[in-house]
Amino acid sequence: MTLFAIRPWRRLVQAGVLLAFIGIPFLNKAEYNALSGNFLAFNFAGVPLGDPLAALQVMTGALSATAPMLVGAGLALLLAALMGPVFCSWLCPFGFLSELAHRNKGCALPARGRPALSPRPFAARAAIVAAGLAAIPLFVPTPALNQLSMPGWYSRAMQHAVLYHEVLWGGVILIAAVLAAELVSGKRFWCRWVCPQSVLIGLAGLPLPARFRVRFNRSACTCAADDRACLAACHLCLNPRLTNAPQRAQCANCGDCVDACSGRGKALSMGFGKQIQCLRRPGRCPGPRRGK
Numbered sequence: 001m002t003l004f005a006i007r008p009w010r011r012l013v014q015a016g017v018l019l020a021f022i023g024i025p026f027l028n029k030a031e032y033n034a035l036s037g038n039f040l041a042f043n044f045a046g047v048p049l050g051d052p053l054a055a056l057q058v059m060t061g062a063l064s065a066t067a068p069m070l071v072g073a074g075l076a077l078l079l080a081a082l083m084g085p086v087f088c089s090w091l092c093p094f095g096f097l098s099e100l101a102h103r104n105k106g107c108a109l110p111a112r113g114r115p116a117l118s119p120r121p122f123a124a125r126a127a128i129v130a131a132g133l134a135a136i137p138l139f140v141p142t143p144a145l146n147q148l149s150m151p152g153w154y155s156r157a158m159q160h161a162v163l164y165h166e167v168l169w170g171g172v173i174l175i176a177a178v179l180a181a182e183l184v185s186g187k188r189f190w191c192r193w194v195c196p197q198s199v200l201i202g203l204a205g206l207p208l209p210a211r212f213r214v215r216f217n218r219s220a221c222t223c224a225a226d227d228r229a230c231l232a233a234c235h236l237c238l239n240p241r242l243t244n245a246p247q248r249a250q251c252a253n254c255g256d257c258v259d260a261c262s263g264r265g266k267a268l269s270m271g272f273g274k275q276i277q278c279l280r281r282p283g284r285c286p287g288p289r290r291g292k
């Protein structure tokens with residue numbers, strides 16, 4: 001484990017969050033309530049944190065919202081606006097488990113000359129959210145998209161098991177079934193194609209061009225034409241060298257591609273500021289082209 005690789009630190013944070021949501025219900029049982037709640041609504045020492053999609057569902061269904069709900073959703077969106085969808089790669093316990101299930105197979109690399117990124121996964125999730133927000137309040141009074149929240153199910157299942165001695169079978173079976181399917185298929189299809197929770201945080205990161213992000217400096221890229229280590233490193237099957245809107249909405253700033261590039265030309269880095277990106281217009285790139 002090198003001190004400067006991002007991934008070991010990310011794994012540490014992911015494992016810490018996963019375990020924290022097992023430990024917090026025990027603290028609550030012992031009547032320590034400075035931390036309480038789940039991934040839909042959480043109390044952090046008096047500061048409300050919340051899932052923006054859960055808040056939006058309540059607001060569109062009931063046309064009302066409480067102040068804690070707005071503050072909680074607003075803080076989550078502010079984090080995403082400044083840092084991108086880091087919730088998915090650093091905090092979400094289901095994302096962590098899904099990455100572990102996926103790690104032995106990896107994404108299939110695209111044919112040479114074809115970009116790895118398809119906008120379809122993000123478009124599919126956005127369609128689920130739009131349809132849910134528009135149609136569900138007409139039929140059911142509850143925020144039904146919460147039933148598709150894997151981090152919500154994970155944290156609620158732990159709460160119910162410890163505090164109420166009951167098993168939330170629906171959530172447990174859903175998580176186990178999706179993980180089993182991802183283990184067998186090698187595809188992270190829930191996070192890439194289904195999860196509606198990540199749509200709003202993905203969109204929140206789009207307006208600020210100088211937010212925290214992966215940056216590609218083509219002039220520093222030293223990889224051979226058939227060496228695409230950064231593509232192989234991305235568990236979301238993105239092309240880290242692209243910067244279009246679907247890419248920015250989906251890239252979770254995990255840093256795995258930056259780690260993969262660090263032993264090569266260090267053309268990929270992470271930081272605040274606008275992207276240097278010339279993959280699609282190589283004639284306009286700063287620095288020498290290297291024939292890729």
Ligand code: SF4
Pocket residue numbers: 087088089092093094095096150151190191192195196197198
């Ligand atoms: S896409 Fe959804 S389930 Fe996947 S890591 Fe993000 S919030 Fe978690």
Ligand code: SF4
Pocket residue numbers: 214233234235236237238239240250251252253254255256257258
């Ligand atoms: S492009 Fe890089 S930082 Fe973004 S999700 Fe893929 S590996 Fe992680």
